[in-house]
Amino acid sequence: MPFYGADVDQLKALSKSLANGASLLTNRARELDSLIGQGLAGQGGGWQGQDAKRFAADWQGRLRPLLERTTRGLEEASQSVLTNADQQSSASTEGGGGTDSGGGSGDSGKPGNDATTKTATNPNPDRPSPQEILDNYQVSDAETTNWPGDWDPLRFVVDQKEVTKKEAELLNGLGPFELNAFKDIHDDAFSSADERFPSADRNDDQNDAFRHAYWNALMVKEFGADWAEDYATAHEQLPGNPAPREAMDLYNNEVGRNVAIANPDASAEELADLIEEAVNNGDTVVVGPDLLPHPSNEVPMDQTGDANNAQPAPGEDPEFNDESRTTS
Numbered sequence: 001m002p003f004y005g006a007d008v009d010q011l012k013a014l015s016k017s018l019a020n021g022a023s024l025l026t027n028r029a030r031e032l033d034s035l036i037g038q039g040l041a042g043q044g045g046g047w048q049g050q051d052a053k054r055f056a057a058d059w060q061g062r063l064r065p066l067l068e069r070t071t072r073g074l075e076e077a078s079q080s081v082l083t084n085a086d087q088q089s090s091a092s093t094e095g096g097g098g099t100d101s102g103g104g105s106g107d108s109g110k111p112g113n114d115a116t117t118k119t120a121t122n123p124n125p126d127r128p129s130p131q132e133i134l135d136n137y138q139v140s141d142a143e144t145t146n147w148p149g150d151w152d153p154l155r156f157v158v159d160q161k162e163v164t165k166k167e168a169e170l171l172n173g174l175g176p177f178e179l180n181a182f183k184d185i186h187d188d189a190f191s192s193a194d195e196r197f198p199s200a201d202r203n204d205d206q207n208d209a210f211r212h213a214y215w216n217a218l219m220v221k222e223f224g225a226d227w228a229e230d231y232a233t234a235h236e237q238l239p240g241n242p243a244p245r246e247a248m249d250l251y252n253n254e255v256g257r258n259v260a261i262a263n264p265d266a267s268a269e270e271l272a273d274l275i276e277e278a279v280n281n282g283d284t285v286v287v288g289p290d291l292l293p294h295p296s297n298e299v300p301m302d303q304t305g306d307a308n309n310a311q312p313a314p315g316e317d318p319e320f321n322d323e324s325r326t327t328s
Contacts, residue, residue: 170227
């Protein structure tokens with residue numbers, strides 16, 4: 001008999017994460033209250049003047065209530081998940097544990113583990129040549145900005161970095177919980193790439209190919225294919241990207257999104273396995289010694305080229321889905 005329902009331990013862990021997120025927002029709001037109050041009072045050389053007063057008014061009248069509503073939403077979600085965990089635990093006990101009693105094949109019984117339902121095959125079997133990938137997978141450079149902005153309260157919890165203006169627009173459309181998920185996806189992509197394809201450089205090789213494909217697959221799972229494509233494409237518009245690396249990244253981003261679209265019910269771990277399979281099968285590309293993007297199973301990791309030795313290339317302005325600016 002197949003297993004239905006949720007993992008109680010995972011539900012409890014999610015409830016704890018939601019509660020921790022609510023607590024973090026509450027603490028940051030209090031810190032901002034203190035900093036703004038000190039600035040208006042002229043303590044410690046704080047920010048003063050009309051702009052400071054306008055920001056303080058906006059903080060109290062609009063931003064802080066928004067943060068409080070988000071905090072309450074996280075707290076309510078945490079309690080709801082915990083209630084579901086208790087109900088699931090009771091149902092499992094009453095139903096005899098819900099374990100898989102059939103098959104005898106050694107399968108774990110987890111949904112989606114049937115290999116016939118998952119595929120890492122690139123939906124574009126007619127692979128373009130390395131030169132065609134180099135020529136066609138290029139985007140134009142875009143104007144950049146600092147995100148979060150200088151007066152954005154997120155500066156207290158997120159390190160400021162240079163991004164394209166489209167990246168900033170897309171990030172500004174995410175709520176606090178979504179931004180936390182975005183960071184987790186970034187960190188997971190790096191750590192999984194390092195675990196599956198150890199690399200000292202992390203550029204232009206199989207580690208790089210896996211990281212970009214898996215990153216995009218996870219973004220599709222969390223935010224949808226349109227948002228993932230918009231963000232990943234905008235990211236490649238940062239000026240000065242060498243042509244082979246830009247082509248490699250854009251191509252592998254597409255492979256990762258296609259894998260996630262083809263396997264909508266796959267877990268993060270299953271997506272990682274599928275992306276690893278794609279890298280090993282040569283569905284992704286790496287930079288070869290000739291500075292062209294080659295299938296990742298044709299160039300050993302210790303023989304990949306260094307894209308820094310190539311020049312940037314002109315590219316066309318990408319088309320963005322205007323409806324994907326927010327995830328709501």
